[in-house]
Amino acid sequence: MPPVLHRQAEDPGHRRPGCSLPGAVRQEGSRTEEERHREDQQEHVTHGAAGLAGPNPDPSADGPLAGIRAEHADLQEQLADPAVHSDAVRARKLSRRYAQLSALIDAEDALHAAEGDLQAGQELAEADESFAAELAGLQAAVDTAGEHLRNLLIPADPDDARDVILQIKAGEGGLESALFAADLARMYTRYAERRGWRTEVLSSTESDLGGYKDVSMAVKSKGSADEPGVWSQLKFEGGVHRVQRVPVTESQGRIHTSAAGVLVMPEAEAAEEVEIDPNDLRVDVFRSSGPGGQSVNTTDSAVRITHLPSGLVVSCQNEKSQLQNKEQALRILRARLLAMAAEAAAEEAADARRSQVRTVDRSERVRTYNFPENRISDHRTGYKAYNLQLVLDGDLDAVVQSCVQADQAARIAEFEAAAAS
Known part of the structure; x- marks a missing residue:
């Protein structure tokens, strides 16, 4: 019997006890x-x-x-x-x-x-x-x-109704991994469009051939109380996604295996929800690189924020102004602190339950995209389907629901x- 997903959080009346x-x-x-x-x-x-x-x-x-x-x-x-x-x-x-x-x-x-x-x-x-x-x-x-x-x-x-910030980072596999990261970003964007959600790229670092070394994007719902929140559907996407295919850089036609990591975090609904002491931040500015217009490499518009107590580092360079990049970086930082606080609370629980979606940066392989077989496999639920291109075009409902149902069970x-x- 395939493993099921573990409970994500305590009930709304016991939200993140002792969270600090x-x-x-x-x-x-x-x-x-x-x-x-x-x-x-x-x-x-x-x-x-x-x-x-x-x-x-x-x-x-x-x-x-x-x-x-x-x-x-x-x-x-x-x-x-x-x-x-x-x-x-x-x-x-x-x-x-x-x-x-x-x-x-x-x-x-x-x-x-x-x-x-x-x-x-x-x-x-x-x-x-x-x-x-x-x-x-x-x-x-x-x-x-x-x-x-x-x-x-x-x-x-309790976070099911929240919007999310989703980060995708290329892993092992070089340029092919970066191309796969771009494929995943496109997949989630198309899925959001199907659901009537809005997406916004907050930060990205492009690679050669049009891939992403890393990309951060916000996914927002229409805010209806009668519809599932973004977190309730995308929280199971966190983890290592593996691809098996012949890279465009491969001249011998050999199949390579590459991977990209996905981190999904519930977004703070207001800046006041997560207070950050300005004295705990180190803000560095530098010149942006890559596409972005005439101001690229001419002004110090890119921003890197280090949260000293936790060691978290967030960089943004997509916007044209330093102020806009700083605001986007703080937005991502709040979401990461929110996720860290929730994980700390889970560790304090008496039964030591760990949210499986919180283990995204711990090399947990969650899904494989096999191009030669046109197959997608979820390793947590045992779900398999032979419609890989449809899934990459945003038809994620079946694989997402397999995770939702396993979690409910x-x-x-x-x-x-x-x-x-």
């Missing part, structure tokens, strides 16, 4: 009374949800969703306040949470309705045996509704194990 980095302090590190209250509600729901492991969850008003319904009503009041919408980031977070809770409440209501139908059918069957044939279908409806509600109650990755297994203990 020198020189990078998250605003939500100091929890308010409201946040602590929300944690208590989520804990109540998670523990109470154990009753949903079977087909007949507790339908009473004091059941596992009592706290969720109270939070839902509170969010409805907040979203009705025009003052809330003056802060776009806060309004977006509240809307996403409201949509999440609405789905839970709708699922519980559907379960109660199915249970009511089953009870009515049982009463009719006692009076008239001809109704007994309907009971199996009514019981199946209850089981399906209960399973749907249980799945919704499984703690989700792992979450369900953890949930059931916790409910049984």
